[in-house]
Amino acid sequence: MARNQEQNDKIRKERKEQIRAEALRQFATQGLFATRIADIAAGVGMAQGLLYHYYPSKDMIFVDLIDDALDKLNKASLYVKDMQASAREKILFALQELLKTIETSEQFSDTCRLIAQATNSTAIPEDAQQLIEEKRDIPYEAIATVMAAGQREGSVIAGDPRMLAILFWTSVNGLAIYYSTRKDAGEMPDYRILAKMFLRDKVFGEEE
Amino acid sequence: MARNQEQNDKIRKERKEQIRAEALRQFATQGLFATRIADIAAGVGMAQGLLYHYYPSKDMIFVDLIDDALDKLNKASLYVKDMQASAREKILFALQELLKTIETSEQFSDTCRLIAQATNSTAIPEDAQQLIEEKRDIPYEAIATVMAAGQREGSVIAGDPRMLAILFWTSVNGLAIYYSTRKDAGEMPDYRILAKMFLRDKVFGEEE
DNA sequence: GTCTATATCCAGATAGAC
DNA sequence: GTCTATCTGGATATAGAC
Secondary structure: OHHHHHHHHHHHHHHHHHHHHHHHHHHHHHOOOOOOHHHHHHHHOOOHHHHOOOOOOHHHHHHHHHHHHHHHHHHHHHHHHOOOOOHHHHHHHHHHHHHHHHHHOHHHHHHHHHHHHHHOOOOOOHHHHHHHHHHOHHHHHHHHHHHHHHHHHOOEOOOOHHHHHHHHHHHHHHHHHHHHOOOOOOOOOOHHHHHHHHEOOOOOOOOO | OHHHHHHHHHHHHHHHHHHHHHHHHHHHHHOOOOOOHHHHHHHHOOOHHHHOOOOOOHHHHHHHHHHHHHHHHHHHHHHHHOOOOOHHHHHHHHHHHHHHHHHHOHHHHHHHHHHHHHHOOOOOOHHHHHHHHHHOOHHHHHHHHHHHHHHHHOOEOOOOHHHHHHHHHHHHHHHHHHHHOOOOOOOOOOHHHHHHHHEOOOOOOOOO
8 A cells, every 4th residue: 555655646746746837837928816727727637626636725826836936046046156157257157048048948938927927916925925025135146246256356347236136137037028928039139238238348259 | 068068078087097097006016807996996986886987897997008008108219219319329318218217207117017017918808919919019119220220320239229129128127127016126227237238339437 | 536516705897876 | 977786707615426
C-alpha cells in the first residue's frame, strides 16, 4: 500500500502543476476576476469540482502563482548582482538576457503580465498584496547595488542609484507588457539601446 | 418649458461627467471586473438604478472612457509631432512633459493605468478591443516620425525608428504604472536619462 | 481520484413608485 | 430625475455518488 501512496503523490503533484500552468496562462491574459474557475478546469481537462481537491479557492491559486513569480524574479536579480563581473558587464548581461527571455519564453512573459496585473490592481487577495509588498523591492535593490558599483568603477552615469534601478526595471517591464500583448510585435529592440541610458561610454562597437 | 429642457440637459451632462470621473478612478485602480456598478454609484452618491439612466451598462462606461483616453494620448502625440522645433527638442520636450504630468496629474496616471488594464487583458468588451486596435498605434507612429527626422538631422542614433518609438513609449508607460501604483514613489527621474537612449550627443549640460 | 448535480451568493440590470 | 425593491443569470464552492 506504500506503493500506491507514492503514485498518488506523484499524480497529485502533476495535477497541481497542470492547474498552475493553466491558471498562469489565463490569469496573465485575462486577469484574476475575468478568469473563471470553470475555464481553468476545462483548460486542464478536469471537472470543476475536482479542482477543489487541489486548491481551496481561486484566490489561493492566484496567491500561489504570485509568490512563485516574485521568487523567480528575485532569484534572477540576485544572480546578476552576485555575478563575477564588472557592473557594466552585469547591466549589459541582464538586459540582454531579459530581452531574450521576453522574446522567447511565453511563460516568462506571462509571469511579467501576472505581476503587472497584480501590482496594477488594488482588488487582489490580501495575501497576494502582502507578498508583493514584501518581495517586490528586491529586484530594485539588487540593480541599485549594481548601479552604485558602476558609479564607483566609473562606467555608470551620476544620479541616485535607486532611481536608475527604477528606470531599469520600468523600461524592461514596459517592454515585456508590450511584447506579450501583441502578436504582431516583431523582433526585440537591441538591448544596448536600453543600456545606453545608464552607461557613460559607448555601448555600440562599430556604429556611432 | 424650454428653460427646463436646458437645465435638464445641463444636469444630465454634469451627472454623466461625475459618473465618468468616478468610474475612471475605480476602473484604473481596480480593473473593469473588480469594479462593481454599485460602487461607482455610491462613489458618485446616487442610487444604483439611477446610473442606468445615464449609461446602459457597465461595459459602455468602460468603452466610453477607453475611447476618451486613447484620443487624449493621440492628440498629445500629434501635437509633439507637429511642433515647430528640431527632433531633438521634440524628444526632450515630450519626455519632460510626460514625466511631469505623470508626477502631478492623478487623472493622467489613471488614464495610463486604464489603458494598461485594457491592453493587458483580453477579457474586455469587444467594442473596447476594437477601439484599441484602431487607435493605439498613433502615438507610436507619431514618435517614429520624430525619430526618423532626428536621424536625418543627425541627433538620433541609428536603428529602426519604429523600434525607437516602441522603446520610447514602453519606457514612459512602465514609469507611469510604477508611479501610479506606489504611494511612496518619491520623485520622478530626470527625463534626460530616458532621452539619453535616443540621442547621439550629450544631454546633460555640466556633468558627464 | 473523479465526476455530476446542486446550494449559495452576489452583481448586473429592470420595474415601478414618488 | 431620483429612489427602493426585485428579477435574473452566472460563478464559486460544496455534496455525494462512483
